[in-house]
Amino acid sequence: xxxxxxxxxxxxxxxxxxxxxxxxxxxxxxxxxxxxxxxxxxxxxxxxxxxxxxxxxxxxxxxxxxxxxxxxxxxxxxxxxxxxxxxxxxxxxxxxxxxxxxxxxxxxxxxxxxxxxxxxxxxxxxxxxxxxxxxxxxxxxxxxxxxxxxxxxxxxxxxxxxxxxxxxxxxxxxxxxxxxxxxxxxxxxxxxxxxxxxxxxxxxxxxxxxxxxxxxxxxxxxxxxxxxxxxxxxxxxxxxxxx
Amino acid sequence: xxxxxxxxxxxxxxxxxxxxxxxxxxxxxxxxxxxxxxxxxxxxxxxxxxxxxxxxxxxxxxxxxxxxxxxxxxxxxxxxxxxxxxxxxxxxxxxxxxxxxxxxxxxxxxxxxxxxxxxxxxxxxxxxxxxxxxxxxxxxxxxxxxxxxxxxxxxxxxxxxxxxxxxxxxxxxxxxxxxxxxxxxxxxxxxxxxxxxxxxxxxxxxxxxxxxxxxxxxxxxxxxxxxxxxxxxxxxxxxxxxxxxxxxxxxxxxxxxxxxxxxxxxxxxxxxxxxxxxxxxxxxxxxxxxxxxxxxxxxxxxxxxxxxxxxxxxxxxxxxxxxxxxxxxxxxxxxxxxxxxxxxxxxxxxxxxxxxxxxxxxxxxxxxxxxxxxxx
Numbered sequence: 001x002x003x004x005x006x007x008x009x010x011x012x013x014x015x016x017x018x019x020x021x022x023x024x025x026x027x028x029x030x031x032x033x034x035x036x037x038x039x040x041x042x043x044x045x046x047x048x049x050x051x052x053x054x055x056x057x058x059x060x061x062x063x064x065x066x067x068x069x070x071x072x073x074x075x076x077x078x079x080x081x082x083x084x085x086x087x088x089x090x091x092x093x094x095x096x097x098x099x100x101x102x103x104x105x106x107x108x109x110x111x112x113x114x115x116x117x118x119x120x121x122x123x124x125x126x127x128x129x130x131x132x133x134x135x136x137x138x139x140x141x142x143x144x145x146x147x148x149x150x151x152x153x154x155x156x157x158x159x160x161x162x163x164x165x166x167x168x169x170x171x172x173x174x175x176x177x178x179x180x181x182x183x184x185x186x187x188x189x190x191x192x193x194x195x196x197x198x199x200x201x202x203x204x205x206x207x208x209x210x211x212x213x214x215x216x217x218x219x220x221x222x223x224x225x226x227x228x229x230x231x232x233x234x235x236x237x238x239x240x241x242x243x
Numbered sequence: 244x245x246x247x248x249x250x251x252x253x254x255x256x257x258x259x260x261x262x263x264x265x266x267x268x269x270x271x272x273x274x275x276x277x278x279x280x281x282x283x284x285x286x287x288x289x290x291x292x293x294x295x296x297x298x299x300x301x302x303x304x305x306x307x308x309x310x311x312x313x314x315x316x317x318x319x320x321x322x323x324x325x326x327x328x329x330x331x332x333x334x335x336x337x338x339x340x341x342x343x344x345x346x347x348x349x350x351x352x353x354x355x356x357x358x359x360x361x362x363x364x365x366x367x368x369x370x371x372x373x374x375x376x377x378x379x380x381x382x383x384x385x386x387x388x389x390x391x392x393x394x395x396x397x398x399x400x401x402x403x404x405x406x407x408x409x410x411x412x413x414x415x416x417x418x419x420x421x422x423x424x425x426x427x428x429x430x431x432x433x434x435x436x437x438x439x440x441x442x443x444x445x446x447x448x449x450x451x452x453x454x455x456x457x458x459x460x461x462x463x464x465x466x467x468x469x470x471x472x473x474x475x476x477x478x479x480x481x482x483x484x485x486x487x488x489x490x491x492x493x494x495x496x497x498x499x500x501x502x503x504x505x506x507x508x509x510x511x512x513x514x515x516x517x518x519x520x521x522x523x524x525x526x527x528x529x530x531x532x533x534x535x536x537x538x539x540x541x542x543x544x545x546x547x548x549x550x551x552x553x554x555x556x557x558x559x560x561x562x563x564x565x566x567x568x569x570x571x572x573x574x575x576x577x578x579x580x581x582x583x584x585x586x587x588x589x590x591x592x593x594x595x596x597x598x599x600x601x602x603x604x605x606x607x608x609x610x611x612x613x614x615x616x617x618x619x
Binding site: 006007008009043044045046047048049050052054055056057058059060061063116118120123157158168169172175176177178179180181182185186188189192193196197200204207208209210 | 412467468469477478479482488489490491492493494495497511512516518519520521545548549550551554555560573574576577580581584585588591592594595598599602603605606608609610612613
């Protein structure tokens with residue numbers, strides 16, 4: 001091994017995820033974990049026994065309370081992220097998620113070939129999200145929307161605030177709460193599958209690329225090789241491009 | 244039942260009540276009860292009494308299509324006898340297959356007469372769904388398809404009441420694959436107010452309440468987004484259920500013969516659809532306010548909800564997942580998908596170490612190199 005030619009890279013620190021994006025990410029993660037756990041408990045409660053009078057206990061009440069609080073956090077956090085897609089840095093911009101150009105689809109296809117089919121070829125460089133990841137996040141935003149609509153739709157009849165009441169039209173759209181509840185439950189599985197794949201791919205990118213993918217959601221920065229930086233930046237030599 | 248074509252002043256409801264032998268006291272009891280059911284304040288009792296005293300009876304045509312007559316049965320069993328005696332027996336018998344005395348030509352003639360004489364004034368009550376498949380041959384009365392009869396009767400109707408789940412949303416005869424194409428009324432008749440009174444059957448008092456509201460105020464009651472009267476369908480059975488404290492406490496019946504069932508715990512885990520069902524069962528109850536399904540230890544099956552027959556299993560919370568066989572519910576499908584994902588990721592991880600080993604080793608070696616170069 002030691003006899004091999006080694007090129008020790010000079011790495012450049014790039015501030016990718018701004019503090020609000022990191023806050024959004026972890027708040028979202030916590031809210032989703034809370035929502036999934038309490039959601040399962042609401043769908044299929046534990047078999048509990050008690051000698052206490054029912055009025056002395058509020059087990060299911062608390063589970064539902066946590067679900068609703070987490071739902072509100074999730075909802076406003078989601079709204080905030082949509083806003084940040086317009087005012088945040090280039091890696092947080094909405095253009096990272098919604099395919100608007102041929103280049104986007106080309107990159108998606110390339111990522112698919114290199115990362116998923118493991119075909120041989122030049123590794124792609126993605127400083128923020130790669131196109132494939134961005135597009136999948138775009139889909140998660142739709143899943144967020146479905147959960148917010150069906151969730152607040154079901155909650156509307158219990159809510160006293162005008163906000164959840166505004167969603168009362170949703171169950172009417174599906175002919176009642178029975179189907180709405182099921183859509184809410186089915187859509188949850190998307191979140192579980194997403195989380196598993198998401199965490200795996202973070203490990204994968206960190207392992208294969210060595211650019212600090214895993215810690216980037218902590219400190220906000222990733223590292224790219226000096227030559228990558230030169231290539232990417234050669235047409236705008238001024239480092240103060242944005243912000 | 245009069246067949247003369249000359250419009251005559253119909254007797255008022257109160258006159259009919261008296262003729263039937265009820266006292267003023269009985270009448271007022273009935274009025275107070277109805278006022279409470281339709282969700283009005285005490286002060287409205289006088290208004291309802293006055294309306295029933297002064298207004299001539301509203302002619303009603305009651306049609307039966309694809310149904311089991313449980314709506315009619317429920318209606319004639321409403322808790323106050325005046326409901327059956329006056330609202331149905333005396334007042335609306337212009338035409339109803341189940342309860343009218345006439346038959347054949349005379350019956351059809353009576354309906355035609357009412358339709359002509361009271362054009363634009365009568366209330367059309369429809370029990371049952373209309374099969375539109377195969378040109379409507381699945382339900383024909385007197386040589387006409389139910390669609391023809393409905394259209395004819397709906398033309399001159401002031402308002403239409405869709406009794407029960409059949410007329411409101413199709414009920415079991417519209418369950419997949421719906422061979423007769425059973426269709427609810429609101430999808431067939433446009434341009435007329437349709438009041439949906441779902442339930443299989445709806446509660447008798449609810450049915451009576453809807454009619455009393457129409458008579459008293461001369462307009463349809465306030466409806467929700469789904470076209471149901473808000474007075475009866477704005478709350479979930481769950482919200483008015485006397486077992487709700489057990490739900491909140493997390494105490495549930497696990498199976499029908501367990502200790503918890505004897506203690507009267509919440510029926511949520513044996514499939515109660517109360518949390519998704521909008522009806523007045525928990526408040527008005529059935530059979531003179533004696534009981535309702537949950538009180539007798541059976542979970543609510545959500546009979547007043549659209550698609551309750553296709554949308555879920557009666558005794559489980561989860562429901563079958565279309566396209567994955569009868570037994571698969573969302574969680575089964577989810578767990579399988581999770582397993583497949585985990586296997587795919589494991590495969591991917593193995594492949595990564597093989598296909599990208601050069602890359603990974605370069606990173607490792609680069610790191611090791613720096614480690615060696617560092618002193619101590």
